[in-house]
Amino acid sequence: MKTRQDAWSHEDDVLLAETVLTHIKEGSTQLKAFDEVGDALNRTSAACGFRWNAVVRQKYLKQIDSAKRERKERKRALSASYFSQARIGKTESPSRTFYQTATGDGGAVTLESIIGQLKQLAQTEPASSRLELENKQLRAQLEEKTAKLNELETKLQRNKQEHSMIEEDYQSLISIMNRARRLAILEEDEQDHPAFRMDANGNLEKLSK
Incomplete structure (x- = not known):
């Protein structure tokens, strides 16, 4: 029975903090950290x-x-390594791969390291599946927007061509009207009795005799 009642020292607080931070980095729980510190400090x-x-x-x-953040980076690195090996299709046996991952630097496998590895795999695989699904959705959205953009670009080019044709027709009409005005003026000069005159707006109007 643990019945220690004395006050916490600075060293006790430091040990508690360092232990909790270590467990957070390794993906463990704070409850396990409290158990570990409790055993150490009675x-x-x-x-x-x-x-x-x-x-x-x-x-x-x-x-x-x-x-x-360090825990997340470890999980991300572990997930990337796991799926990279799966894509490459190494002939190495799963048990051997798991052994190397669990021991890290080649040390002895412990029950705690195996449990920790299984927990990390359970946490990273769903996250990776979710990221893969989100990536597919984003690609589909990008393809849809690209198709719409191409469609708009085609419509824009068509409108430009139509506008160019209208502009040409307009210029041709203006040219015809200008020639008609000049011919009417020349006829008036030749007859000395102008039948038309040009108003202030540049339009021809017939004169009454």
Whole structure:
């Protein structure tokens, strides 16, 4: 029965913080960290948890965030390595691959390392499947938007061609009207009795005799 009642020292707080941060980095739980510190300091796990949440945790907020980021990076690296090996199709047996991953640097396999590896695989595989699904959805959306963009580009080119044809017809009409005005003016000059005159807007109007 753990009945220790003395006050927490600075060294006790440091041990508690370092142990919790280590467990966070490795993807373990804080409860396991409290158990480990409790065994080391002859305190209950509940007492360690209360000390962490009430006093120590506020002093290590930045370190906690850093530990969480490191845990995510480890999971991401593990997931990338796992799927890379699956794509390459190595002939190495699954048991051998799992052994090397669990031991890291080639050390002895422990029950804790195997359990930790299984937990990490269980956490990373669903995340990777979700990322793959999101990637497919984004590709489908990109292809759809690209098709719409090409369609709009085709319509724009067609409109430009139609506008160019209308502009040509308009210029031809203006040219015909200008020639007609000049001919009418020449006829008036020759007859000395102009039948038409040009108003202020440049339009021809017939004169009454």
